Amino acid sequence: MSGLRAQKKADKNRRILEAATTLFRKVGYDSARIEDIAEMAGVSVGTFYNYFKNKGDMLMATVSMEVEEVLTAGDAIIAREHEDVATALFELIGKYYDHSLTYLSKEMWRTAMSLSIAQPETPFSQRYTALDHRLSKQVCDLIRALQDRGVVRKDVDCDATGELVFNNVNMMFIEFVKDEEMDVDGLKASVARQNAPLASLMSVKTD
Amino acid sequence: MSGLRAQKKADKNRRILEAATTLFRKVGYDSARIEDIAEMAGVSVGTFYNYFKNKGDMLMATVSMEVEEVLTAGDAIIAREHEDVATALFELIGKYYDHSLTYLSKEMWRTAMSLSIAQPETPFSQRYTALDHRLSKQVCDLIRALQDRGVVRKDVDCDATGELVFNNVNMMFIEFVKDEEMDVDGLKASVARQNAPLASLMSVKTD
DNA sequence: CTCAAAAAATGAACGCGTTCAATATTTTTT
DNA sequence: AAAAAATATTGAACGCGTTCATTTTTTGAG
Numbered sequence: 457m458s459g460l461r462a463q464k465k466a467d468k469n470r471r472i473l474e475a476a477t478t479l480f481r482k483v484g485y486d487s488a489r490i491e492d493i494a495e496m497a498g499v500s501v502g503t504f505y506n507y508f509k510n511k512g513d514m515l516m517a518t519v520s521m522e523v524e525e526v527l528t529a530g531d532a533i534i535a536r537e538h539e540d541v542a543t544a545l546f547e548l549i550g551k552y553y554d555h556s557l558t559y560l561s562k563e564m565w566r567t568a569m570s571l572s573i574a575q576p577e578t579p580f581s582q583r584y585t586a587l588d589h590r591l592s593k594q595v596c597d598l599i600r601a602l603q604d605r606g607v608v609r610k611d612v613d614c615d616a617t618g619e620l621v622f623n624n625v626n627m628m629f630i631e632f633v634k635d636e637e638m639d640v641d642g643l644k645a646s647v648a649r650q651n652a653p654l655a656s657l658m659s660v661k662t663d
Numbered sequence: 664m665s666g667l668r669a670q671k672k673a674d675k676n677r678r679i680l681e682a683a684t685t686l687f688r689k690v691g692y693d694s695a696r697i698e699d700i701a702e703m704a705g706v707s708v709g710t711f712y713n714y715f716k717n718k719g720d721m722l723m724a725t726v727s728m729e730v731e732e733v734l735t736a737g738d739a740i741i742a743r744e745h746e747d748v749a750t751a752l753f754e755l756i757g758k759y760y761d762h763s764l765t766y767l768s769k770e771m772w773r774t775a776m777s778l779s780i781a782q783p784e785t786p787f788s789q790r791y792t793a794l795d796h797r798l799s800k801q802v803c804d805l806i807r808a809l810q811d812r813g814v815v816r817k818d819v820d821c822d823a824t825g826e827l828v829f830n831n832v833n834m835m836f837i838e839f840v841k842d843e844e845m846d847v848d849g850l851k852a853s854v855a856r857q858n859a860p861l862a863s864l865m866s867v868k869t870d
Numbered sequence: 871c872t873c874a875a876a877a878a879a880t881g882a883a884c885g886c887g888t889t890c891a892a893t894a895t896t897t898t899t900t
Numbered sequence: 901a902a903a904a905a906a907t908a909t910t911g912a913a914c915g916c917g918t919t920c921a922t923t924t925t926t927t928g929a930g
Contacts, residue, residue: 461896461907490887500910502889511887566780574777576841585841613860620857623834624827634783634792650827653820657864668877668926697917707880709919718917 471497472507476514477559485515485567512571512580518559519568523587526555530594534601541602542655546648548598549625552591553640556629565633592622599658612658624650678704679714683721684766692722692774719778719787725766726775730794733762737801741808748809749862753855755805756832759798760847763836772840799829819865831857 475496479488490511494504508514529551538544556565572584596618602608625647632643682703686695697718701711715721736758745751763772779791803825809815832854839850 464896465908489885501887502910503908505888506908566783570777570781573773573780573837573841576773576843581841612864613856616857617860620827620831620861623857624830627830627834630780634780634788636783649820650823650830653824653865654827654861657819658860671926672878696915708917709880710878712918713878 468497468499468503469507472499472504473514473517477518480514480564481561484561484563486563509579512567512578515560515564515568515571516580516583518564519584520587522555522559523591525558526552527590527594529555530591530598534594534598537605538602538607540655541599541608541659542648542652544598544602544607545595545621545651545655546644548595549647549651550644552625553629553632553643557640562633562636565629569630569633588626591626592619595619595622595625606660608658609660617654617658621651621654675704675706675710676714679706679711680721680724684725687721687771688768691768691770693770716786719774719785722767722771722775722778723787723790725771726791727794729762729766730798732765733759734797734801736762737798737805741801741805744812745809745814747862748806748815748866749855749859751805751809751814752802752828752858752862753851755802756854756858757851759832760836760839760850764847769840769843772836776837776840795833798833799826802826802829802832813867815865816867824861824865828858828861 472493476488476493479493479496482488490501490504493514494501497504530548533544533548533551538547560568568584571578572581575581576585596615599608599612599618599621600614603610603612603614608614628643628647628650632638632640679700683695683700686700686703689695697708697711700721701708704711737755740751740755740758745754767775775791778785779788782788783792803822806815806819806825806828807821810817810819810821815821835850835854835857839845839847
């Protein structure tokens with residue numbers, strides 16, 4: 457059997473990832489030691505590092521899964537018709553926020569964000585940034601769709617506005633994960649309030 | 664002499680801070696080891712930790728200085744008269760960005776931001792967040808001043824708009840410090856473009 | 871001036887992420 | 901099937917931030 461090595465490799469990869477995400481959720485990212493993850497996966501510490509560049513790399517798999525799913529859900533929302541700008545934005549952004557804690561805890565998000573800022577040259581950070589850009593682009597796409605359907609004024613720069621809105625969404629999400637007390641509904645309400653003036657001003661008036 | 668202890672203390676505090684900022688600028692935050700900082704300041708490692716809670720705490724002194732100065736400069740800008748919304752925002756935001764690298768390198772900013780996200784319960788993070796909120800409030804204040812002077816439409820929610828604009832400013836600053844290639848002028852231009860539609864829509868039309 | 875209590879300084883030791891030279895296993899060659 | 905080459909595993913050791921029991925210095929009361 458020639459695929460013995462490849463099979464073992466895939467198996468170990470899965471075991472390590474499973475052990476890591478289990479431990480992250482159980483004891484938190486910081487308290488989950490590589491030694492523990494390795495032990496739970498039945499490998500040595502050194503082997504862990506043959507499979508993952510470092511501890512932070514383990515997070516990216518999870519972050520990726522999370523964002524990919526939300527992007528898909530977002531496309532479905534854009535495809536639908538929308539009454540007005542504020543509602544459409546609320547739906548898309550609400551989906552982002554509602555989904556955000558499916559696979560990741562606030563602590564895991566904080567770690568991921570923190571890493572992506574601290575070491576921008578790493579693959580981790582670059583993948584994270586790329587996901588952010590796709591989300592940003594999706595908000596732009598929604599606004600353009602609304603414009604095409606006559607909901608948004610023709611003279612509005614969709615990309616500029618979309619980036620503005622998304623960066624606010626993102627910054628508010630950072631505040632959200634920094635504050636263990638804050639809940640998703642409070643977050644959505646705050647962002648809706650911040651979006652309201654712009655949403656109103658950019659709408660095609662129907663009176 | 665009764666103040667001997669207090670005097671020595673102040674002196675050491677100054678020496679440690681001086682050594683730390685010197686080393687941070689010379690070799691970068693990560694490569695500046697506590698051992699080196701302590702040695703340059705002529706104290707032991709343990710003493711360093713009697714004066715500062717941890718390595719990150721050393722950054723906050725610098726971040727604080729930086730932001731305090733920029734807030735003062737911002738107040739002066741708000742006090743002036745302004746032709747239109749876009750220009751006023753550009754001036755205030757431009758001042759933020761122009762000043763940002765006076766005391767801190769991009770790497771130091773990244774570390775500070777990273778720390779403030781990773782450990783939100785620490786005094787470091789809380790001081791950082793407080794400074795952010797004061798900056799956000801200043802942008803709101805500018806917009807309100809413009810509204811009072813009849814430059815901004817009366818029906819605009821100044822706080823909502825100000826927060827939206829500031830969060831974009833902040834997020835773009837994160838992108839800026841993550842990218843060693845990006846310069847301040849590019850950053851200012853991007854943000855101006857993002858602000859343009861909102862600035863235009865919220866203006867009192869003079870035609 | 872003496873000395874006990876308070877405050878400050880010290881550096882060895884610890885925890886944990888990460889590395890790497892040595893060892894073991896699998897694959898290929900003959 | 902044995903030897904050689906390629907690949908994977910291992911855990912002790914390292915670096916650096918942080919801690920803490922011990923030692924030194926300062927203070928003020930008697």
